[in-house]
Amino acid sequence: xxxxxxxxxxxxxxxxGFAKTRMxxxxxxxxxxxxxxxxxxxxxxxxxxxxxxxxxxFDITFxxxxxxxxxxxxxxxxxxxxxxxxx
Amino acid sequence: MFKRLLPIAEARASLKSLGVDPFNxxxxxxxxxxxxxxxxxxxxxxxxxxxLGLTFDPDSIEAACEAIRLSGTGTTGSRMxxxxxxxxRALETDLAEFFRCKSSIVFSTGFxxxxxxxxxxxxxxxxxxxxGDCHASIYDGCRMSGGKTIRFRHNDPADLEKRLxxxxxxxxxxxxxxxxxxxxxxxxxxxxxxxxxxxxxxxCLMVDEAHSLGVLGEHGxxxxxxxxxxxxxxxxxxxxxxxxxxxxGFCVSRHAEMDLIRYASRAYIFTASPSPxxxxxxxxxxxxxAEGSALRERLWENARSLYQGLRNMGxxxxxxxxxxxxxxxxxxxxxxxxxxxxxxRGVYVNLxxxxxxxxxxxxxxxxxxxxxxxxxxxxxxxxxASLGDLVRQ
Numbered sequence: 319x320x321x322x323x324x325x326x327x328x329x330x331x332x333x334x335g336f337a338k339t340r341m342x343x344x345x346x347x348x349x350x351x352x353x354x355x356x357x358x359x360x361x362x363x364x365x366x367x368x369x370x371x372x373x374x375x376f377d378i379t380f381x382x383x384x385x386x387x388x389x390x391x392x393x394x395x396x397x398x399x400x401x402x403x404x405x
Numbered sequence: 406m407f408k409r410l411l412p413i414a415e416a417r418a419s420l421k422s423l424g425v426d427p428f429n430x431x432x433x434x435x436x437x438x439x440x441x442x443x444x445x446x447x448x449x450x451x452x453x454x455x456x457l458g459l460t461f462d463p464d465s466i467e468a469a470c471e472a473i474r475l476s477g478t479g480t481t482g483s484r485m486x487x488x489x490x491x492x493x494r495a496l497e498t499d500l501a502e503f504f505r506c507k508s509s510i511v512f513s514t515g516f517x518x519x520x521x522x523x524x525x526x527x528x529x530x531x532x533x534x535x536x537g538d539c540h541a542s543i544y545d546g547c548r549m550s551g552g553k554t555i556r557f558r559h560n561d562p563a564d565l566e567k568r569l570x571x572x573x574x575x576x577x578x579x580x581x582x583x584x585x586x587x588x589x590x591x592x593x594x595x596x597x598x599x600x601x602x603x604x605x606x607x608x609c610l611m612v613d614e615a616h617s618l619g620v621l622g623e624h625g626x627x628x629x630x631x632x633x634x635x636x637x638x639x640x641x642x643x644x645x646x647x648x649x650x651x652x653x654g655f656c657v658s659r660h661a662e663m664d665l666i667r668y669a670s671r672a673y674i675f676t677a678s679p680s681p682x683x684x685x686x687x688x689x690x691x692x693x694x695a696e697g698s699a700l701r702e703r704l705w706e707n708a709r710s711l712y713q714g715l716r717n718m719g720x721x722x723x724x725x726x727x728x729x730x731x732x733x734x735x736x737x738x739x740x741x742x743x744x745x746x747x748x749x750r751g752v753y754v755n756l757x758x759x760x761x762x763x764x765x766x767x768x769x770x771x772x773x774x775x776x777x778x779x780x781x782x783x784x785x786x787x788x789x790a791s792l793g794d795l796v797r798q
Contacts, residue, residue, distance in 0.1 A: 361760035366537065366556055379571045381532075381553035 320402035325376070325401065326350065333391070336351045344360045350392040372398060378405060409626055423738075424694025425745045427756040430590040437461060438650075438776040445560045447749065452755040452787050456728050457619050457700045459650035459693060465686040468519060480678045492684035499688055503695060504641065506657040508664040512672065513679050515615055515644025515665025516542040520549055520555070521672030523582070524612070527552035532572055532579040534565060534608075536594065538587045538763045543613065544677075549671075559587075559763060562598040569606040578606040585628035589762055589770065591729030593621070596632040604637060611640040619648025619694045620728055625701060635659075645683070651692040652677045675740035697775075701788030704728055707782050711773055714786040732769040732789070733755075740767035745791050750788040 333348050336358070347357075354360060360368065366382050372394075373380050378401045388394050420426060432441040432448075438458040439450050459465060472492065482486055493511055501509040512518040523546030527533050531552040535543055538559040547554040555572075568577045574765035581603045587725040601612045607733040614627035625648070629638045639660060645653035656663065667673050685705070692709030693700070707727075723731040734740040737758055744756040747769070755770035762768055771785065 338720070350675075355422060363537075363760045363763070364765065370558065373568070373571075377571065379532075379553070379555060381570065382556050383548060383552075383554045 319353070320399045322395060322399055325398050325402070326391075328375055329372065329391065329395050329398065332368060332375060333358065333405075335371070336360065336368060348391060350390065352391045353392065354391065355390055376402060378402060410667075420741065423741055424470045425741055427741070427744055430748075432752065435461075435488065435602075439778075439781060441781055443748070443753070446751065448751050448785055451773070451777075452753055454616070454647040454772045455650060455774045455776065456616075456704055456772070457650070457690075457694060457697060458774045462650065462690060462693060464693070465650065465689040466668070468685040468689045469682040471624055472681040476681035477652055478682070479680045482676055482677055484678045485674045487678070490678070490684070491682050491683055492597050492688070493678060496684045496688050496691075499691055500655055500657055503624075503691060504657040505635070506641075506659050506742070508672065509655065509657045509662040510664065510667050510670075511679060511684070512654035512656070513676050514547075514643070514652060515654055517672040517676060518644070518656050519543050519545065519546045519613065519640045521546075521670035522666060523547055523580070524549040524638065524672070525581060525666040525670040526550075526640075527608045530692060532575055532643045533582065534568055535582045535588075536560065538589065539582060539751035540588060540613065540615070540712060541761075543584075543641045544581055558594055560592065562595060565599060566606075569608060570600065572606075579606070579608040580611060581608050582611045583612065585612055585614040585621060586727050586729060587763075588616050588724035588729060589757060589768060590731045591616075592724045593617070593628055593727065596628050596638075598711050600632075600634050600637045608640045610637070611642065612638050613636040614641055614643040616647060616729060617641045619697065620701065620704065621798045625694045625697060631755045645687045645690075648694055649665045649687050651683050651686050651690065653683055681782070684795055702776040704773065707775070707779075708771045710782050711785060714782070715789060718790055719785070720789065727772045730771040730773065732771070734767045734769060737767045742771060743769060747788050750791060752785055752788040 326340050331392055334381060349353060354365060369380050380401060388397060414744040417554050430443060432443060434442045438455050438460045441448055441450055458760045476490060480490060497511055514523055519542035527550035529551040532555060533547050533552050534555045534557055536558050536559055557568050572579060583599055586593055600610060612629055617627040619625045621628050629641060640658045642656045643650045659697050707729045709726050712730050715732060716722055721733040740756060747754055757768040761766045
């Protein structure tokens with residue numbers, strides 16, 4: 319069973335990496351209900367860059383077409399957890 | 406219903422407040438492949454992808470006029486419903502001969518070629534791996550296909566390898582898509598290395614030669630020809646709207662089975678086929694492209710001259726000199742300001758802003774033509790020089 323809290327911690331640190339240079343919010347404001355596009359101000363290409371980082375961090379395949387179903391940080395973490403459990 | 410459009414309205418208003426409307430420039434008339442009239446003033450065209458300058462080729466124009474007289478102005482429907490015109494079949498034969506391929510299909514635009522090919526080949530259980538800088542039509546084709554779309558880092562064969570490896574056995578059925586010359590920064594794909602990685606995993610490789618057809622290779626067949634990879638690339642797509650000076654798209658392949666995608670491709674079945682005039686002018690332009698080593702030489706002289714000149718002035722540019730020359734600007738505002746200043750000086754380039762650009766950069770994108778004279782390249786350089794230190798990084 320992939321640990322939700324561990325995945326959340328790693329995912330937040332990846333998003334915080336983007337926050338330093340590109341986001342209109344402070345890194346500490348990234349919560350589970352934070353909306354990736356709306357609250358973090360990431361455009362479609364930047365979100366895909368986040369996905370590339372996530373793939374490498376967890377050594378998984380995360381198809382970008384699955385992004386259409388993901389709105390919040392929680393959605394993202396749950397999707398990563400699901401992929402890890404399937405792998 | 407229209408609230409999703411509000412951010413666009415705001416962005417448009419902010420541009421208007423700066424006194425520019427860069428995405429609605431109206432050309433009142435054309436003087437030549439390299440000059441047009443905007444608000445009654447002559448403007449030098451340095452952003453039109455007219456690489457070989459064939460838009461006013463007299464033989465292509467004559468062929469188009471003759472085709473209209475013989476076959477009418479349009480086809481009024483798709484080839485599936487209204488039938489194939491002889492000119493469609495003739496162009497497909499020409500393309501197959503030119504590319505030395507077994508199958509060839511003509512689409513109504515380059516965008517539709519990508520939608521049609523990718524969505525017909527890839528199903529929900531398949532994986533498609535695309536270079537991160539691929540054109541929107543490739544992204545949209547992947548989305549339409551319903552397959553698993555995996556993005557690899559731009560021009561990075563090692564990153565592609567890592568992602569193919571993660572797929573395990575599924576990599577054998579995967580499709581890898583790259584471009585010959587990337588439309589924004591003008592850089593080539595490292596095709597030989599990408600071929601090696603793709604083939605080692607047993608995957609298929611598709612190259613979009615939209616900006617490299619007529620530009621690269623001894624005979625102008627694109628990056629696959631230039632790198633000696635034509636026998637290993639499985640599918641090539643491209644457009645008639647750049648070097649060939651018209652509009653339309655194509656897919657050619659060394660696999661005869663590819664001809665079957667015309668029966669499975671919604672972008673082919675459910676849209677009107679290209680007009681006789683378009684087919685006729687493309688056929689003539691393709692002959693000129695095939696014979697066009699002198700045109701290519703002029704094009705490359707111009708590209709190197711503009712690239713070197715801009716570099717000497719201290720501008721930050723794309724990674725290599727090709728006919729697509731991107732000036733990387735320090736900020737969005739300065740890019741808009743500089744774009745307007747260039748137009749006021751009589752030079753039209755493309756303003757490209759994020760998210761349409763890689764890495765979130767703002768660009769002044771130039772495209773060079775064989776039809777540009779050395780004096781015109783000089784005028785472009787003078788216009789950029791007049792921008793001053795304000796826009797240099």
